[in-house]
Amino acid sequence: MHEHPQEKAQLSIALYANWQTLTESQKVEALAKPSASTVLKLEEPGRPTKPELVDAKHLARRGLGSLAGRIALLHSLAHIEFNAINLALDAVYRFRDVPADYVTDWLKVASDEGEHFMLLSDHLRSHNSFYGELNAHTGLWDMALRTDHDILVRMALVPRILEARGLDVAPPMIKKLEAQKDFDSAAILQRIYTDEITHVAIGNRWFRYVCEQRQLNGAAVFRDLLAGPCSAYLRSPYNDEARLEAGFTVEEMQVIRDMENEYRESMLT
Secondary structure, three states: OOHHHHHHHHHHHHHHHHHHHOOOHHHHHHHHOHHHHOOOOOOOOOOOOOOOOOOHOOOOOOOOHHHHHHHHHHHHHHHHHHHHHHHHHHHHHHHHOOOHHHHHHHHHHHHHHHHHHHHHHHHHHHOOOOOOOEOOOOHHHHHHOOOOOHHHHHHHHHHHHHHHHHHHHHHHHHHHHHHOOOOHHHHHHHHHHHHHHHHHHHHHHHHHHHHHHHOHHHHHHHHHHHHHHHHHHHHOOOOOOHHHHOOOOOHHHHHHHHHHHHHHHHHHH
């Protein structure tokens, strides 16, 4: 267990900075070491003892009109960003025989998520709260376990589904926070939103890379992977502008809408 989430966030930032001091040949050499082929099954990432993890349906719903509601939002976002550190680092640890640029990209994501977590953690403290004070859920890591067998599945479902969801919900949240005159929280969320566009773009980049390596039709693969339970993660409305900026195609956005509609219809029958 990692008892100090702030330290973990800082280490993720330092890890990327250290990686960037290596030359390209040193990065390639590091990835070619024999130990790089050994992958241990990780059922749980390092986590602090708090927050207590519960089923998402047991978490209280609070509006942003109260300070308690805004603190709950900040805590939820901090939990997402802390787990996003784990997801980014796991993308590096889990999958081998990848280009050095892949490692660079995902260490950069881990570093960004660490910065996001620190911003949120510090902001919670400014409101006499802290990360771990409220309960949270395990949804993000659950998807990591479900996609740990194949880099193609990981790239398709984590950055392109879970993280892309943030592109849809962040702008309305920012507007609500600004309406409450909570401009500091809105500014943090705006920073996260801007960075998440690049993170989703990284997922798109490496999804397409793996599809090309395996000579697969990306749109068809994406549709197949979304079939069934994974369609439950799709919720309109979608921020088409941000998603297209992050590298989704118009065809893929139609696939997402079709799969959401098919899932909704299946739940009614």
